[in-house]
Every structure is written in C-alpha cells, then in structure tokens.
Amino acid sequence: MMDFPLPDVARESLKPFWDAAASRRLVFPRCAACGAFCWYPQPKCPDCGGADFTWTEVGGTARLFSWVVVRRALHAPLKPIAPYVPVILEFAEAPGVRLVSRWIGEDTGELAIGQEVRIAFEDLGHPHIRTGILAPLAS
Amino acid sequence: MHKLTYQSVPEKTVAQKIETRNMTSRDWANREWGGLVPYEDIAGEVAIVGVGETAHTANSGRDPIAMAGEAIANALDDAGIRPDQVDGIMFRGGMKDQFTDADFRRHFGTDRALWVSSEGGAMTWAGTAPYEAALAMRQKKASVIVNTFTVDWASQTKADTGGGPGEYHREEVMKANFEVPFGFYPQPVYFAAIARRHMHEFGTTEAQLGAIAVSSRRHANTHPGAVMREKRLTIEDYLARPPFIDPFRIEDCCLISDGAAAYVMTAADRARDCAKPPVIVRGVAESFDEADTFFAQHRAITATPQVFSAPAAYRMAGIGAADVDVLAVYDPFTIVALMQIEDMGFCEKGGGGAFVEGDRLDFRRGRARGGLPFNTHGGLLSHSYVLGISHVVELVRQLRGEAANQVAAAEIAVYGGFTGGSCSTLVLGKGG
Numbered sequence: 001m002m003d004f005p006l007p008d009v010a011r012e013s014l015k016p017f018w019d020a021a022a023s024r025r026l027v028f029p030r031c032a033a034c035g036a037f038c039w040y041p042q043p044k045c046p047d048c049g050g051a052d053f054t055w056t057e058v059g060g061t062a063r064l065f066s067w068v069v070v071r072r073a074l075h076a077p078l079k080p081i082a083p084y085v086p087v088i089l090e091f092a093e094a095p096g097v098r099l100v101s102r103w104i105g106e107d108t109g110e111l112a113i114g115q116e117v118r119i120a121f122e123d124l125g126h127p128h129i130r131t132g133i134l135a136p137l138a139s
Numbered sequence: 140m141h142k143l144t145y146q147s148v149p150e151k152t153v154a155q156k157i158e159t160r161n162m163t164s165r166d167w168a169n170r171e172w173g174g175l176v177p178y179e180d181i182a183g184e185v186a187i188v189g190v191g192e193t194a195h196t197a198n199s200g201r202d203p204i205a206m207a208g209e210a211i212a213n214a215l216d217d218a219g220i221r222p223d224q225v226d227g228i229m230f231r232g233g234m235k236d237q238f239t240d241a242d243f244r245r246h247f248g249t250d251r252a253l254w255v256s257s258e259g260g261a262m263t264w265a266g267t268a269p270y271e272a273a274l275a276m277r278q279k280k281a282s283v284i285v286n287t288f289t290v291d292w293a294s295q296t297k298a299d300t301g302g303g304p305g306e307y308h309r310e311e312v313m314k315a316n317f318e319v320p321f322g323f324y325p326q327p328v329y330f331a332a333i334a335r336r337h338m339h340e341f342g343t344t345e346a347q348l349g350a351i352a353v354s355s356r357r358h359a360n361t362h363p364g365a366v367m368r369e370k371r372l373t374i375e376d377y378l379a380r381p382p383f384i385d386p387f388r389i390e391d392c393c394l395i396s397d398g399a400a401a402y403v404m405t406a407a408d409r410a411r412d413c414a415k416p417p418v419i420v421r422g423v424a425e426s427f428d429e430a431d432t433f434f435a436q437h438r439a440i441t442a443t444p445q446v447f448s449a450p451a452a453y454r455m456a457g458i459g460a461a462d463v464d465v466l467a468v469y470d471p472f473t474i475v476a477l478m479q480i481e482d483m484g485f486c487e488k489g490g491g492g493a494f495v496e497g498d499r500l501d502f503r504r505g506r507a508r509g510g511l512p513f514n515t516h517g518g519l520l521s522h523s524y525v526l527g528i529s530h531v532v533e534l535v536r537q538l539r540g541e542a543a544n545q546v547a548a549a550e551i552a553v554y555g556g557f558t559g560g561s562c563s564t565l566v567l568g569k570g571g
Contacts, residue, residue, distance in 0.1 A: 004320075005309075005315070005319040005320050005324075006320060007315070007316040007317070007320050008315075008316055011312075011316065014316050014317075017317075039436070040313040040317055040433065040436070041313075046429075065336070066332040066333070066335045066336045066339075066440075067332065067335065068328050068331040068332050068335065068384055068385060068386075069382065069384070069385035070322060070328060070384050071381075071382050071383055071384065071385070072383065072384070073322070074305075074325055074327065074384075075305065075309075075319075075324055075325060078319075078322050078324070081322060084322050086321055086322045086323040086328055086332070088323075088332060088435050098435050098436055099317075100317055100318045100321050100323040100435050101321050102321045102322055113335070113336070113339045124320055124321075133320075135320070135321070137321075
C-alpha cells in the first residue's frame with residue numbers, strides 16, 4: 001500500500017518546496033542575482049551562474065499547459081490513484097516554471113489548455129490513499 | 140561524447156513558446172533551447188558492410204549477452220568477415236547487460252585486444268556510432284568495428300525485476316521528487332502530454348497519430364522479423380480501441396521486446412572486399428535539448444533536436460530532405476515519429492498530421508509520387524524494441540535492395556535517432 005512514490009521532503013535542495021507546501025504555500029527558487037526562476041532546483045542559475053536563490057511564493061492560480069488521463073497506471077505503486085490526471089502548470093508570476101501536478105477537480109472532460117486552475121493543497125494520495133504529505137494539486 | 144547538465148527555462152522563453160503555429164524548421168533552429176554537437180566532416184569515410192539481428196520476441200528469458208553474440212555473428216557472416224578480423228567494438232556504456240570487448244573475446248574465442256567505445260549502441264547512438272568509428276579509423280585505432288545493442292526488457296518487465304525502460308527516469312532525483320509522486324511517469328505519460336500540446340498548437344488529430352501506427356503495422360505485417368507480423372491494424376481498428384493514457388491508445392506506444400542487433404563498419408575504401416554491396420555513411424550529426432529528458436521543462440516541447448541535426452547531416456552529405464528515398468526514425472510513440480518527420484524537413488512544422496495521413500508513409504508509394512517510405516520494417520511501434528539499431532539494419536538492407544518491403548531504386552536512406560534529450564541524423568548512401 002505505502003509503496004506509493006513519495007518525495008524525499010527532507011532532502012536539502014528540495015526541502016523548502018515541501019516545507020512550504022506543508023503550510024499550504026507554493027514557492028519556487030528565484031536567482032537572487034538576476035531574478036530568473038530556476039526550476040527544477042539546481043546549484044547554479046543557468047542564465048547568470050548565480051548560486052544564491054530566494055524561494056519565492058507564488059499565488060494560488062496557474063494555467064493548464066497540458067494534461068493526460070491515465071486510465072491504467074503502468075507503474076504498480078501508482079495504481080491506487082488510477083484513473084488519474086497528471087497536469088503541467090505554468091504561472092504568470094513565475095515565468096519559465098512548469099510544475100508537474102495532478103488534477104483533482106471534477107469534469108476532466110472539460111479541461112482545456114490555457115484554462116486557469118486553482119492550486120489546492122491536499123494529501124498527495126487524495127482522495128484514495130493517505131500519504132501524510134501535503135502537495136500542490138490542481139482543481 | 141557530449142555531456143549535459145540540466146538547465147531550467149529562462150524567463151524570456153515563455154513568450155516564445157506560446158505561438159508556434161506557422162513556424163518553419165528554420166525558425167525553430169534559431170532558438171536557444173538546444174543545439175548541435177560540433178562534428179568534423181567524415182562524409183564518405185566509413186561504410187556499413189554487415190548487419191545482423193536475433194529473433195525479436197516477447198519475454199523470452201534469453202540472455203542479453205548471448206543475444207548480442209548471435210546478432211554480431213550474423214552481422215559478421217553477412218559481411219564475410221571473420222571474428223578474428225574485428226579490432227573494435229562499440230556498445231552503450233551505462234546501460235546494463237551490454238556486450239563488451241571482454242564478452243567479444245569470450246564469445247568468439249579470440250584473444251585480440253580491441254579498440255573499445257562505450258559511445259555506441261542504439262537510440263541516438265545508433266546514428267552517431269559511425270562518427271566515432273570514423274575518428275577511430277582516422278587515428279588507426281581500429282579498422283573493423285562492430286556496433287551492437289541488446290535488450291531483454293520484455294523479460295525484465297514480465298519478471299518485475301525493477302529493470303526496464305522506466306528505470307532511468309524513475310531513479311533520477313528531480314523526477315523522483317517532483318514528477319513521479321504526482322503520477323507523471325513513465326514515458327507514455329510524458330509523450331501523451333506532448334501529443335496534447337501538439338494537438339493544441341497545430342490541430343493534430345488522434346486519427347493522424349493513428350495513421351503512423353497503421354502504416355508501421357502494415358509494414359510489419361509483411362516483414363519476416365517483425366514482432367507484430369501476424370497482427371493487423373486498420374485505422375478503424377485504431378479509432379475503436381479504448382482510451383489508455385489519453386490522448387494515446389496502446390497502439391501509439393512502442394512494443395517492449397527482447398532481442399539484439401549489430402552492424403559492422405570498415406573504411407569505405409576497404410568495403411569493396413566484403414561480401415555484400417557497401418553502404419556509405421555520407422552525413423552524420425548530433426543534437427541536444429538543453430532540458431535533457433525533463434520533458435515537462437522542454438521549452439520547445441512540440442519539437443525535437445532534429446531541427447539542429449537534420450540540416451547539418453544533410454549538409455555534410457550534400458543532399459536535401461527531398462533527396463531522401465527512405466526514412467527510419469526512432470519511434471517510441473507516434474507523436475515522436477510525427478515531430479521528427481516535421482523537424483527533419485519533410486513537411487512544414489505543425490503540418491505533420493496532415494502529411495502522414497493516407498498512404499504517404501507506405502513503402503510502395505515512394506518519393507516520386509509524393510510519398511515518404513517510413514519505418515519500412517515497422518519501427519519500434521510494430522517491428523521490435525531494440526531501440527533503433529534495427530532501424531539502421533533495415534536501411535542498410537533497403538540500400539542493398541534486399542529489404543522485405545523494398546523501396547524501388549532506394550539510393551539515400553536517413554536514420555533519425557532520439558533519446559528525448561538528444562537526436563542524431565545519419566545519412567546513408569548506396570555504395571558504388
């Protein structure tokens with residue numbers, strides 16, 4: 001049951017993201033030198049080489065960049081949440097960031113690229129299993 | 140030879156990627172999301188003189204090293220070359236159970252020291268191995284070089300041993316932490332998301348993706364080596380199939396099979412001594428995407444690095460896309476085939492959907508009648524999953540005139556290799 005794929009929330013380079021999610025906030029690393037958002041977390045800014053990042057909060061809405069309906073999970077540990085809808089989201093406030101998330105709203109049939117979605121902090125396994133990890137999901 | 144580190148998406152590119160309609164390959168090539176690996180001109184220096192495969196099957200329990208040995212023996216026999224004449228071997232480093240120089244000596248009972256390169260194998264490297272071989276031949280490090288790839292992922296998947304095509308992605312730190320926990324895994328999910336974007340940006344339809352699956356299956360149906368040779372697929376069958384990983388049906392996804400393949404290279408001026416007509420490497424190029432295989436972060440998510448490598452390989456070969464008689468591209472999913480057909484200049488960017496409809500890709504139609512004979516063995520979708528090296532084997536057979544689905548008067552053949560983070564383009568010509 002709990003072989004569900006969990007993030008390593010204590011890993012140093014990723015901890016700020018998951019700590020923020022635990023308090024229902026969404027943050028991304030932003031280069032202190034040039035202001036570029038750098039996602040995924042990495043040691044140096046690819047734009048300017050800066051090594052200092054400020055984890056910067058973004059608001060609760062995003063745009064749907066793409067989505068997939070997984071009717072049958074190919075990876076056994078993901079079967080408890082199937083069928084499910086992985087999404088890729090973009091943020092007006094964090095240009096260049098694409099967040100992989102999961103749609104937990106109704107009406108999958110009415111999803112459209114470019115539509116605005118709301119970030120909902122729910123358990124990663126919502127609503128099927130409880131992992132104890134709050135994550136930014138989409139509805 | 141080219142090592143990439145992951146880089147994220149600069150701010151300025153967000154606006155760039157919004158409007159992609161009506162862009163030509165040339166426009167795409169001017170973007171900063173990827174580039175070309177610098178290559179020296181090796182046009183005409185290397186020939187492929189022998190090709191060989193094993194049977195391609197579902198889970199077989201066969202040993203991958205033994206399979207590679209069988210494929211190499213077949214390739215050497217095809218070339219009329221004895222194992223003790225081989226002085227170089229190429230395989231894929233970093234992938235499990237590949238056939239190394241030690242395996243070669245053990246399998247063929249020779250004690251000869253071999254030039255060794257771990258930059259061979261399949262995928263992108265089935266296209267770039269001839270380049271590495273050309274440099275080795277120039278430097279007199281080797282003169283008869285075997286490139287091989289072997290895979291038993293059908294058996295591993297069946298046995299649930301943890302191996303298989305997803306392992307690399309699942310174990311990558313960022314994917315493991317920011318993608319897999321959200322269910323964005325494995326590859327069919329990545330490429331279904333990309334297909335959705337292609338549909339959005341260019342109006343591509345599911346039936347158009349289906350046209351690639353159907354054409355590949357028809358080729359497999361008349362190819363003796365194809366895993367799917369007995370299984371028919373019409374466009375009506377395709378459209379009636381249930382949703383799988385929307386917008387993909389299962390038929391949009393490649394097979395997983397066990398098997399191996401190999402090809403043998405020599406200097407072009409030595410190739411006439413071999414058993415079969417030589418096939419000459421006329422052009423080769425390698426390209427990359429800055430975002431590597433972090434597909435969700437690809438800036439030009441509906442394009443492939445073929446926009447960089449295809450023009451470079453054509454230039455080295457002194458040809459254009461219009462001169463290509465038969466094309467084989469790495470086709471893990473229908474959408475990857477479609478994007479590469481566009482990015483290699485066979486139609487305008489975004490026009491691939493309409494281009495591949497009907498019998499355009501059928502081997503019988505040919506370029507003279509507006510066709511593009513494509514994956515004439517059935518590709519990864521319907522022939523086998525040896526990750527593209529059988530594509531090169533098929534093109535060699537086409538240029539010799541001994542293919543199962545023979546394209547009339549084929550003189551130029553092109554392979555498009557792909558890993559997701561890189562591409563290669565290999566231009567082969569019929570030897571004189």
